[in-house]
Amino acid sequence: MIDEDLKIIEEKILRGERLNFEDGLALFRCKNLAAIGMLADYVRKKICGNNVFYNVNCHVNLTNICVARCKFCAFGRDENSTGAYAMKIDEIISLIENALKSPNMGGLHVVSGLHPTWTFEHYLEILNTIHKKFPALYIKGFTGVEITHFAKISNRNVEEILKELKSAGLQAIAGGGAEILSDRVRNLLCPKKATADEWLNVAKIAHKLGIKSNASMLYGHIETIEERVEHLIKLRELQDETGGFQTFIPFPFLPKNTALENKISQTSMWDDLRTIAISRLMLDNFKHIKAYWVMLGVPAAQIALNFGANDIDGTIHKENILHEAGASSPKFLTEEKIINLIKEIGRVPTLCDCNYNPL
Amino acid sequence: MDKILKSAREKISVGERLNFDEIIALYNENDLLYLAESARRVKEFKSGKNIFYTINRHINLTNVCSSNCPLCAFQCRSGDEKAFTLEIDYVEKILLDAKKIPDLNEIHIVSALHPEKNFDYYLDVVKLTKKILPNVRIAAFTPVEIANFAEKSNQTYEKILMTLKNFGVTNLLGGGAEIFSPRVREIICPKKISADTWLEIMRIAHKLGIKSNASMLYGHIETIEERVEHLLKIRELQDETHGFQSMLLFPFQPLNTELGKKFNLQRVGAWEDLKMIAITRLALDNFENVKSFWVMLTMPIAQLSLAFGADDLGGTIGEEKIIHAAGVTTQKNISRADLEKIIRETNYIPVQR
Numbered sequence A: 001m002i003d004e005d006l007k008i009i010e011e012k013i014l015r016g017e018r019l020n021f022e023d024g025l026a027l028f029r030c031k032n033l034a035a036i037g038m039l040a041d042y043v044r045k046k047i048c049g050n051n052v053f054y055n056v057n058c059h060v061n062l063t064n065i066c067v068a069r070c071k072f073c074a075f076g077r078d079e080n081s082t083g084a085y086a087m088k089i090d091e092i093i094s095l096i097e098n099a100l101k102s103p104n105m106g107g108l109h110v111v112s113g114l115h116p117t118w119t120f121e122h123y124l125e126i127l128n129t130i131h132k133k134f135p136a137l138y139i140k141g142f143t144g145v146e147i148t149h150f151a152k153i154s155n156r157n158v159e160e161i162l163k164e165l166k167s168a169g170l171q172a173i174a175g176g177g178a179e180i181l182s183d184r185v186r187n188l189l190c191p192k193k194a195t196a197d198e199w200l201n202v203a204k205i206a207h208k209l210g211i212k213s214n215a216s217m218l219y220g221h222i223e224t225i226e227e228r229v230e231h232l233i234k235l236r237e238l239q240d241e242t243g244g245f246q247t248f249i250p251f252p253f254l255p256k257n258t259a260l261e262n263k264i265s266q267t268s269m270w271d272d273l274r275t276i277a278i279s280r281l282m283l284d285n286f287k288h289i290k291a292y293w294v295m296l297g298v299p300a301a302q303i304a305l306n307f308g309a310n311d312i313d314g315t316i317h318k319e320n321i322l323h324e325a326g327a328s329s330p331k332f333l334t335e336e337k338i339i340n341l342i343k344e345i346g347r348v349p350t351l352c353d354c355n356y357n358p359l
Numbered sequence B: 001m002d003k004i005l006k007s008a009r010e011k012i013s014v015g016e017r018l019n020f021d022e023i024i025a026l027y028n029e030n031d032l033l034y035l036a037e038s039a040r041r042v043k044e045f046k047s048g049k050n051i052f053y054t055i056n057r058h059i060n061l062t063n064v065c066s067s068n069c070p071l072c073a074f075q076c077r078s079g080d081e082k083a084f085t086l087e088i089d090y091v092e093k094i095l096l097d098a099k100k101i102p103d104l105n106e107i108h109i110v111s112a113l114h115p116e117k118n119f120d121y122y123l124d125v126v127k128l129t130k131k132i133l134p135n136v137r138i139a140a141f142t143p144v145e146i147a148n149f150a151e152k153s154n155q156t157y158e159k160i161l162m163t164l165k166n167f168g169v170t171n172l173l174g175g176g177a178e179i180f181s182p183r184v185r186e187i188i189c190p191k192k193i194s195a196d197t198w199l200e201i202m203r204i205a206h207k208l209g210i211k212s213n214a215s216m217l218y219g220h221i222e223t224i225e226e227r228v229e230h231l232l233k234i235r236e237l238q239d240e241t242h243g244f245q246s247m248l249l250f251p252f253q254p255l256n257t258e259l260g261k262k263f264n265l266q267r268v269g270a271w272e273d274l275k276m277i278a279i280t281r282l283a284l285d286n287f288e289n290v291k292s293f294w295v296m297l298t299m300p301i302a303q304l305s306l307a308f309g310a311d312d313l314g315g316t317i318g319e320e321k322i323i324h325a326a327g328v329t330t331q332k333n334i335s336r337a338d339l340e341k342i343i344r345e346t347n348y349i350p351v352q353r
Helices: A003-014 A021-029 A033-048 A089-099 A120-133 A144-154 A158-167 A183-189 A196-208 A225-242 A269-282 A298-304 A335-343 B003-014 B020-029 B032-047 B088-099 B119-132 B143-153 B157-167 B182-188 B195-207 B224-241 B258-263 B270-283 B299-305 B336-344
Strands: A051-055 A057-060 A107-110 A138-141 A212-219 A245-252 A311-314 A348-351 B050-054 B056-059 B106-109 B137-140 B211-218 B244-251 B289-291 B312-315 B349-352
Touching: A003 A021, A003 A033, A021 A225, A021 A269, A033 A269, A033 B032, A051 A335, A057 A089, A089 A120, A107 A120, A120 A138, A120 A144, A120 A158, A144 A158, A144 A196, A158 A196, A196 A212, A196 A225, A212 A225, A212 A269, A225 A245, A225 A269, A245 A269, A269 A298, A269 B299, A298 A335, A298 B270, A298 B299, A311 A335, A335 A348, B003 B020, B020 B224, B020 B270, B032 B050, B032 B270, B032 B289, B050 B336, B056 B088, B088 B119, B106 B119, B119 B137, B119 B143, B119 B157, B143 B157, B143 B195, B157 B195, B195 B211, B195 B224, B211 B224, B224 B244, B224 B270, B244 B270, B270 B289, B270 B299, B289 B312, B299 B336, B312 B336, B336 B349
Parallel strands: A051 A311, A051 A348, A057 A107, A107 A138, A212 A245, B050 B312, B050 B349, B056 B106, B106 B137, B211 B244, B244 B289
Antiparallel strands: none
16 A cells, blocks of 8 residues: 555544545555554544553353354363363352452453353353352453354343343443354354354344443454454444444454464464554544453553553453463463553553443 | 654654754653654665565574673583583584575574684684585674684784685674673673774774674663663764664563573563664664564564564574573574565565575
8 A cells, every 4th residue: 555545544534534444445455554553543542542441350261162163262162072161150159259369359251152051041040149149240241142142042032131131230241252244254164153143233232221342353364354344344333323332352363273273373463453553443433442462462462552452451360262272471460560561651550340430 | 842852853754863862852752653653764765665584594603601791591601511512513514404495695603702712613613604605694703702712812803804704704793782881781791892892893894894783782771871872882883884784682581691680680571672673773874774683572573673663584593592591482493484474464575685
């Protein structure tokens, strides 16, 4: 791309005008990484100032047994495979009790495999038990994929499922499972899970019911640049309608231990940073963009805060899903470490809950 | 905006030389992407869309050293269980292996100051290299090693450099500069040659037509002012000789070093690495190239540095011992195809040199 194109995009951004599909493609073709970063940083400052949001949180992955067995996943197992697990309620409680030893522990992030025999009532019971025992902890959990699955196994509609989860204590929906919102890609990589429309539909109904959710994109596998930009535009359209998305999380695909391991190599930091920046520029109606340090690695996540991100996720306590895919980042960060890496770049660390209320 | 910073930004916009205060002001402002974007413009002005790399083989002849710098994890004393010294037969074996590397264009020789090996040993290595690989560039020895040869053989620097040139050395290496400040050298490398000697040997080499690189080791106990003074001393000599090709930045790797232990030092982060690359590109207006040494930076950061003013990714290396002794976990080598792919991804053009 010649600098002339970037000039036109820059002018649009300075005027506060929305970027279109062609602009998104042009940004992905542009080689001037720092210039894209500067534009994203300008927009970030305008939308959300100098605060960088983080949580002190604990990830709870109830089970890795999964009927979907997506090709990009290193976490899912068949029921009888080695390493398969399904947590009992008392194991979940003791995991949380252990996590509560961290000062400022705010809440939980609960995402799991689609267990072949667990009923929706079982998930609900787990949620209820956690909420009753730890009423002060916020619970963000279940992705659009899990919620679609709950509707199917219980013969109820998504709205009923969401209402029940909400009354059992769910406060926000996790952003995973969006992958790439293209049925071409989904048919090839994850044919057994929620379709693009089903995923979007869960978000739409949740937002209508007053449940906020996050959005994500898994990139760096077989998708095209066009599909990345389309994905962002689909999210932006729904956000125009509902305003219920809180943060957008770009997930670089980690190939290790997945079915694609020998076919696809891991994304570069170059691709990761431009994808964060372009997401910030395209998603003009999203408040937050997350640099997910588990996947990016801590150094890149810190740099990403200058490429449009204003959210660095949390301390996590113990990350399982991505470390199965060879993530080389630590399994948790201390709050002190997170605060320092935000302060080091002259920004303001802001501890928040799963709905971005400062604590 | 403060007056100095304003003048720095104005100078950058018209391509004028920055002074000490302006470089410090830019450092303190900490606007990473402004620095990146400005440094990239300078890079493209100097080297266009090209990113350089070398197909080379590193040879570290010995780790037995009389200098024993606290900054170093590679050196050891004679008799130490990790001590090694390659005898000439073994060097021959390495060179014959290297000969099989397609398009090899450089042998890179850097070693410790062995207390018992005399200049002839090193000269024999050069002669052998020239014999086995007559068309390959021989980038060998830092000024620290040159001073050691001079002392051992009781010859002038000029005589040593002339001899090496006559037997085939084409380039001098940029290492050993560390930080020029005497205060810092006293702590990190008390027995090593002074800054003035390092600069003097480079001056003589350049006058004899031997090109070299320059370097800086940062991220230990030096101040930001000492970093900038270091850069400006190099810039000054370059004005005089124009014999430097690339500037290399070495972030200090504290693991397994006495210095790291003594001051409880941590490796500086990627932010600092990228910022220093950009600042260096902006400060050294009379340098053609800034090299990102991927072994120290890790490849993802080295690739990223191409957006921060660097235009040289260094070599395929073959085998590296000095920095790996300080616990870096990067690979010991990389294939040409991978290196080219990494460059192409940034939309720049890989150029072997």
